[in-house]
Amino acid sequence: MSRPHAATLVFDYADSTAARLVAASVEQELDDIEGDRTHATLTRSEASIEVRVTADDLTALRAGMNTWFSLVEVAESVAEV
Template structure:
């Protein structure tokens, strides 16, 4: 079966520690599947101290919106993680 999503963006977020990456990943991963629509989807994975978000979309407008959404989610998770460690 062919992938219905013609466009893809890979967002990579490296962290100073595996712990910080795990905290950010755990915070955003709960949104995977929850904010998908008929034009875009995303997945979040972690490998060591790096979190990777892959956004796939049917069109460039949906891709831009997905990238903006996931970037904001990661930014919020980073802010909360930093405050929690302070």
């Protein structure tokens, strides 16, 4: 099913080790936090992480983006990156 709204969040880090650590911390949430109206994918390329959030409506897109911003922020804080 194609979702009409999407946003891509990109997080850049000092090195690939930091990006790998944060990605490993948040990627386990991919299937656990999705609702009926949103979907997220995560990819890592060297020292950056890309989270793509798709949603059925703008309210769901905003909620999905806020969720992923928070998850990454917590992972960064715990990993001290």
